[in-house]
Amino acid sequence: MQEEDDLRGLAKVADFMRAISFLFLAIHIYWFCYEWFAQTG
Template sequence: MQQEDDLRGLAKVMDFMRALSILFVVINIYWFCYGAIKEWGINIGVVDKILLGFNRTAGLFTSILWTKIFAVVFLALSCLGTKGVKDEKITWNKIYVCLGVGFVFFFLNWWLLLRRYRW
């Protein structure tokens, strides 16, 4: 019984870490694409004040890479704590290709922001 409770607790912690990872990505989009979001008429004043205060104390938004790095770290930690199911169709070559493509799309997309909105 104790082991089942431990596994449920670990699963909740891993889900929370995944949720934090998604939250960091959403915050990154909101912060660095604020010009487009404001142009669309979406204005959440309370969130703006919270994020400005958080940036003033923590400096998380000083660079576009910091929030992305935090998101990847929380996602990697949640993946390390979760046991996966073996699937014979997944090979190391496919994993490396997906990691490479994901790295390019996630970390090297700063030029999309430069086209229309200046930081």
């Protein structure tokens, strides 16, 4: 039972880290491609 709880906790942490990495990726793309976005409208 303890191992099951540990795996659930680990899955939650992994999902949280995945969400943060997608957020950082979006910020990175926006930051470095802003000129291209501004030119294309």
